[in-house]
Amino acid sequence: MHNLMQDMPLRVGRLIDHAARFHGKRPLTGRSIEGPIVTSTWAEQRIRALRVAKKLNADGLGRGDILGVMGWNTLRFLELWYGIPGCGAALHTLNPRLAPEQLVYIINHAGDRMLFVDLDLVPIIARIRDQLPAVRNVIVLTDAAHMPEGSDGMIAYEEWLAEADGDFDWVQGDEHDACGICYTSGTTGNPKGVVYTHRSNTLHALAVQSPDMLSLGAADTLMPVVPLFHANGWSTAFVGPLSGCALVLPGRDLTPAGVYEMLEMGVTITAAVPTVWLGLLSYLDAGDLRFSTLKRVAIGGSSCPRAVIERFQNHYGIHVLHAWGMTEMSPIGTICSFKPEVLALSAEERLDFQETVGHPPFSVDLRIVDEEGHDLPWDGVAQGRLLTKGDAVVRRYLKADTDATDADGWFDTGDMATMTESGYVRITDRSKDIIKSGGEWISSIALENAAIAHPEVAEAAAVAWSHPKWGERPVLCVVPRPGTTPDPESIRAALAEHFAKWQLPDDILFLEELPHTATGKISKLNLRKNLVASGYALGS
Numbered sequence: 001m002h003n004l005m006q007d008m009p010l011r012v013g014r015l016i017d018h019a020a021r022f023h024g025k026r027p028l029t030g031r032s033i034e035g036p037i038v039t040s041t042w043a044e045q046r047i048r049a050l051r052v053a054k055k056l057n058a059d060g061l062g063r064g065d066i067l068g069v070m071g072w073n074t075l076r077f078l079e080l081w082y083g084i085p086g087c088g089a090a091l092h093t094l095n096p097r098l099a100p101e102q103l104v105y106i107i108n109h110a111g112d113r114m115l116f117v118d119l120d121l122v123p124i125i126a127r128i129r130d131q132l133p134a135v136r137n138v139i140v141l142t143d144a145a146h147m148p149e150g151s152d153g154m155i156a157y158e159e160w161l162a163e164a165d166g167d168f169d170w171v172q173g174d175e176h177d178a179c180g181i182c183y184t185s186g187t188t189g190n191p192k193g194v195v196y197t198h199r200s201n202t203l204h205a206l207a208v209q210s211p212d213m214l215s216l217g218a219a220d221t222l223m224p225v226v227p228l229f230h231a232n233g234w235s236t237a238f239v240g241p242l243s244g245c246a247l248v249l250p251g252r253d254l255t256p257a258g259v260y261e262m263l264e265m266g267v268t269i270t271a272a273v274p275t276v277w278l279g280l281l282s283y284l285d286a287g288d289l290r291f292s293t294l295k296r297v298a299i300g301g302s303s304c305p306r307a308v309i310e311r312f313q314n315h316y317g318i319h320v321l322h323a324w325g326m327t328e329m330s331p332i333g334t335i336c337s338f339k340p341e342v343l344a345l346s347a348e349e350r351l352d353f354q355e356t357v358g359h360p361p362f363s364v365d366l367r368i369v370d371e372e373g374h375d376l377p378w379d380g381v382a383q384g385r386l387l388t389k390g391d392a393v394v395r396r397y398l399k400a401d402t403d404a405t406d407a408d409g410w411f412d413t414g415d416m417a418t419m420t421e422s423g424y425v426r427i428t429d430r431s432k433d434i435i436k437s438g439g440e441w442i443s444s445i446a447l448e449n450a451a452i453a454h455p456e457v458a459e460a461a462a463v464a465w466s467h468p469k470w471g472e473r474p475v476l477c478v479v480p481r482p483g484t485t486p487d488p489e490s491i492r493a494a495l496a497e498h499f500a501k502w503q504l505p506d507d508i509l510f511l512e513e514l515p516h517t518a519t520g521k522i523s524k525l526n527l528r529k530n531l532v533a534s535g536y537a538l539g540s
Contacts, residue, residue, distance in 0.1 A: 010202040012179055013170035015241045016082045020046035023218055023244030029265055030075040031251030031258075033118045034146050040075050042241060045082075047166035048075075052083025055164035061113060062088035062171060066181060068112035068135075070094035070121050072252040073228050076141045076157065080116055081228065081237045085198065088171035090178040093229040096121050097518035104131045106183045106191050110398065116141055116157070119148045120252060126150045175199035181398065182232050184327050185517050193398030194327050196232060204330040204392035205238035207361040212337040214269065214298060214321065216243040221293070223248040225259060225272035226301070230519050231331035234271055234300070234323075256283030266293050271323075273301035273520045274308060278458065281311055282481075291316055298323050298335070300357075302521050303427060303445045307453035309354050324357030324427055326413060328404070330392035333366070333413075334358045334425050341422055355449070359423040364390040367410070368419055378419040383428055383441060386417040416441075433524055435464040435474050442474055442503050444524075450498050451476060456486040459514050461522045462505065463531075465538050473538065476505035477527060479514055486510070506538060 008014075019026070024043030032038045040048075061067065067084050069091060071077045084091040092110050094103065103124070107115070111134050117125050119142040129138065140151055143158040179198045183191035209216050216222060222245050224236035240247045250262045256279045263270060277299060283289070297312060300323035312318040325331035336358030342350055360366055368376045368384035376382040387410040394411060396403045405411045416429045428434065428443040435442040444462035451460035459479040464472040480486050488508040495504055515526035 009175035009198070011170070011175055011198040012201050012238060013082060013086050015202065015205065015238055016042065016046050016049060019241030019244050026244060026246050028075060028247045030249035031253060031262060032074060033072065033120055033252060034142060038075060045075065045079055048079040049082035049086055050166040050168045051161055051164045052079055053086035053170065054168035055161060056084065056087040056089065057171070058164060063173065065089040065113050066092050066110050068092045068094050068107055068115045070096050070125065070229070071116065071118040071141055073224055073249040074251050075249060077228055078237060078249065085179045086170045088173060090181055090195070092181040095229045095518050096124055100128050102191060104128050106193070107132050108134065110181055110193055114139065119146055122148050122151050122154065180232065182327050185519055194394050195398050196330060200330055200392040201238055203363055205235050205242050207363045208235045208332050209239045209243055210361055213335045213361050214239060216245055216269065218244040220268045221246040221248060221266045223250060223262060223267040223270045225250060225254065225270055225276055231325070231327045234332060235330065236271060256280045260289065263294055264292055268293055269296040269298070270294065271298035274299055274304050275520050277308055281308065291318060294318055296321055300324060301519065303449060305449040305452040306351065306355050309351060320354060322354055322357050324425065328394040328411060329388060333364050333388060334360045339422055353424060356424045356426040358425065363392065364388060366425065368417055378421050378423070380418055380420040383416055383418050385431060386413045386415045386425070387411065388413055435462070435472050437472050437502070438470045444474065447474060447476060447495065447505065450495050451478060451491060454486065454491050454494050456481050456484040457491065459522070461514050461524060461527055463524050463528055467538065474505040475507045475509065475538065477509045477511050477514060479511055
């Protein structure tokens with residue numbers, strides 16, 4: 001009686017096959033890099049992806065090859081998303097916000113043989129082209145009429161693709177074949193390559209689509225504001241066809257006005273990092289604007305302030321899904337949906353839970369441990385290192401000599417967290433950012449989120465600063481909202497409502513801007529460097 005069921009490898013081509021066959025006329029809408037809004041369907045998009053796969057195979061590319069893509073969220077990127085793994089190769093997403101030396105490193109380290117690049121990003125590749133010996137061709141994602149200056153020797157995508165029709169079958173293989181590659185941000189050394197498999201991407205999409213996660217269905221319209229080059233696009237390009245939902249892609253215009261315009265194209269659910277939503281909320285307030293169709297917003301990448309959750313839900317009626325994950329987890333590890341015991345609470349108490357990042361879906365396991373590796377209780381108080389394992393969690397980085405996990409398969413996320421009895425996770429800090437004062441922990445994330453609730457604070461970052469008596473003390477750096485001059489004592493008073501006196505920052509600094517990483521997170525490493533370079537001293 002063993003193995004009497006059909007055995008079908010979990011390969012991502014099946015996702016878009018499903019969408020084209022059973023949701024083929026569902027609309028796909030995107031802002032093109034050339035400017036106009038363009039439309040397609042899942043059926044049409046599948047044909048375009050098959051043409052990509054056929055052309056790549058005709059060019060001698062396939063299994064074992066890695067092809068880089070540097071682009072914004074557009075329909076062309078979506079067809080590459082399936083066309084490249086569909087030819088047997090792996091798609092390597094490239095972040096245009098990285099420094100040139102980092103791009104050179106990851107392109108060469110991965111061994112990219114071909115690059116696809118949006119027309120506005122051509123100058124980035126042109127500057128480093130002579131440092132990329134393995135790259136055979138650079139394909140510009142446009143037609144011949146829109147080829148930009150500086151693209152000499154590069155090929156127009158539409159002309160390249162015109163040489164192939166859609167009469168092709170996906171290249172078949174093992175579900176453990178490489179499907180995509182995304183590099184970590186490299187904040188503590190060179191970026192590290194995470195290699196997703198067809199199996200891991202498919203299983204992750206199934207988990208993320210489930211009712212207690214994004215809960216996507218065919219009646220939804222999804223708009224990923226999070227770039228597809230950021231952490232596997234939060235799986236949105238896989239979950240979309242899996243659910244058969246409509247899709248809206250915002251292109252390169254991620255200004256509040258641009259995002260709002262695209263959200264008004266029938267979008268019911270969207271996803272992005274908190275900085276995007278902070279800007280959009282200010283834009284809505286200034287213009288007294290509302291949402292027509294939006295129902296849910298997924299917020300991740302960094303901790304979402306309570307004030308943002310309250311504003312979305314209480315003023316606009318938009319339910320917030322606070323999410324957590326990382327590139328190494330494909331990337332979503334938890335989403336804050338409500339279990340029955342949370343639904344039974346008051347609205348204010350439910351908000352307390354929404355400040356957590358929720359609980360994991362099936363296929364993700366979590367634990368918290370102390371500095372000796374011993375398990376800590378799930379009591380919502382004990383704080384420890386957050387470890388994970390699962391079907392879509394990295395085992396070993398690309399070209400690394402050893403596994404990234406311990407002997408039992410657990411991966412250290414680098415986050416500090418507490419867990420409740422029912423499995424809700426509260427990220428208290430990055431292990432390298434948490435502030436240890438007099439032997440006690442102070443959460444920089446909690447300080448930042450409380451500060452952002454102040455009406456005159458646009459952004460905030462809390463960092464540890466050396467102290468002769470206490471070891472470390474918190475320093476809060478604040479970017480004021482435009483047109484305001486916050487009083488530090490009013491911020492301190494607002495913080496005092498939530499923190500003990502010894503947890504309050506010793507100093508509050510006002511800055512014109514905070515440094516950000518290539519993925520939009522505040523770079524505390526560079527913030528500390530900037531403060532040292534400026535000669536800052538605690539209490540000065």
